[in-house]
Amino acid sequence: MPNADNWQGDVLRDLGGSPQRGGRQPGAGPHDVGTPVQGSDVAVPGSPAQGAGPGPGAPRRPEQQVSHTPGAGPHRNTPDSLPVVDGALSGAIRKPRHGEPLASRAAHTLRRIVSSSAAREVAEITRTAERLQQPVTTGRQIAVTSIRGGAGKTTVAALLGTTYAHYRQDPVLLVEADPALGSLPLRLGSQSLRWTTGDVANIVEPQMSLLDVTGYLVQLPDNAWLLPGSQGRIGAMLDTRAYERVMVSLRRYFGVTVVxxxxxxxxxxxxxxxxxxxxxLTAPATLEGVTSTYNVLEWMKGLPRHVIDGTVVVLTEQMPRAGIDLDKAAQQLESTGAGVQVLPYDRHLAAGGAIRTELLARSTRQAATRLAADVFQLSQKRR
Incomplete structure (x- = not known):
């Protein structure tokens, strides 16, 4: 499982400060969330992270649920729990590396010791944390996509969800709406999967409590939850109506949902x-990636204004040095009205395994936190 405990603490300790964990104001979260429920408080016999079924208080067993899909029959029996990574591949997994080499980390430490800007950086981190901890009256939904594979879409979604879960005290949900061999469970360190988006669409009912709902989800650290898109089935599909039903039904339980x-x-x-x-909208920091993304943004300008205004492009560096001038590329993309941020190259992210935030490069943690704060601010502007 990715460990987000050091997300803000690592940066503050690097600068000689101390971590400051914010709390949600009583009654300030989504109207059905109520008092924040910590992950340990909602754990049920057989952790959901291990593919467990619903917790105590569920209205009835899943195999007794009646499908709400028009024309569908009773819901199928409880699905088996399947591993995220096949056991035969376990020997191919290497020990995860730190996001930046030891020499670079040592150089950063030395510069911070002799620099006089530490106080300003601590103040900036504190301001960012305050933005991330703002209360919400209704759940915010943040969608992450790309126009091509390999653009870092799932990595960015995992970083956003992990950041919100660390800084906020209301429950956070990550939804995998990419069922055809999506890799979000792997990036989040999940060990096994059982219930999927399609399954939950046939189960969720208005009278369910947060405790009932989380019994069908995969538990993550920091009061975060995952709803997988499939069990790794090739060619799996997600029906639009099923997706809409799940999102409408679950929105009231979670302060932030990352899709x-x-x-x-x-x-x-x-x-x-x-x-x-x-x-x-994620795009590789290449000439091809920037050009294609610019064309998409120009098309989005013809949509209602809030669409482009509420969009942030993330240029993901997939090699240590980008082959384009990122500042000029960002200026061109920003001319469309969208925001632009850069996610720097990180050896740990490039490996493609479970993300461990304590192994991310300092620049990566800072970039992910700024991105999460900016996107959350945009989500607050649209009710």
Whole structure:
């Protein structure tokens, strides 16, 4: 499981400060969330992270649930729990590396010791944390997508969800709306999967409590939860109506929901983008990636103004040195009205395994935190 405990603390300790964990104001979260429920408080016999079934208080067993899909029969029996990574591949997994080499980390430490800007950096981190901890009256939905595979879409979604879960005290949900071999569970360190988005669409009912709902989700650290798109089935599909039902039903339980969408122009991705309060469009920091993304943004300018205003482009560096001038590329993309941020190259992220935030490069942690704060602010502007 990714460990987000050091997310803000690592940066503050590097600067000689101390971590400051914010809390949600009583009654300030989504109207059905109520008092924050910590992950340990809602753990049920057989942790959901291990593919457990619903916790105590569920209205009835899943195999007794009646499908709400028009024309569908009773819901199928409880699905088996399947591993995220096949056991035969366990020997191929290497020990994860730190995001930046030891020499670079030592150089950063030395510069911070002799620099006089530490206090300003601590103040900036504190301001960012305050932005991330703002209360919400209704759950915010943030959709992450791209126009091609390999652009870092799932990585960015995992970083956003982990950041919100660390800084906020209301529950955070990550939804995988990319069922065809999506890798969000792997990036989040999940060990096994059972219930999927399609399954939950046939189960969720208005009278369910947060405790009932989380019994069908995979538990993550810091009061975060994951709803997988599939069990790794090749060619798995997600029905648009099933997705809409899940999102409408679950929104009231979670302060922030991050959706890892399919690549555009998939139908579910279009639905997710239109329903979200903020959108993140990832693109590789290459000439091809920037050019294609610029064309998409120019097309988005013809949509209602809030669409482009609520979009942030993330240029992901996939090699130590980008082959383009990132400042000039960002200026060109920003001319469309969208925001632009850069996620720097990170050896730990490049490995493609479970993300451990304590192994991320300092610059990566800072970039991910700024991105999460900016996107959350955008989501607050649209009710």
């Amino acid at each position: 890892d969408c399919e690549t555009l122009p998939a139908e579910v991705a279009r639905v997710a983008l239109s329903a979200a309060q903020a959108r993140v």
